[in-house]
Amino acid sequence: MRTLRKARGYSQIKMQMLTGIDQSDYSKIETGKRNMTFEQCRRIALALETSMDYLAGLTDEPKPYPPKK
Numbered sequence: 001m002r003t004l005r006k007a008r009g010y011s012q013i014k015m016q017m018l019t020g021i022d023q024s025d026y027s028k029i030e031t032g033k034r035n036m037t038f039e040q041c042r043r044i045a046l047a048l049e050t051s052m053d054y055l056a057g058l059t060d061e062p063k064p065y066p067p068k069k
Helices: 002-007 012-019 023-031 038-047
Strands: none
Touching: 012 023, 012 038, 023 038
């Protein structure tokens, strides 16, 4: 997550604004000190333009899936 966040030029404060997740909670998620909920994972994936599978380590492909029509 940190790599994607930094590649987009986002700070943890920017992530807080984009996701609604408190910066200290986001920091704990990013460092592995706290697990994220399904909803937090969804919000982070949307903000970082990736898939929830990528955040969960289920794929090495950071590109998001195509949107539903």
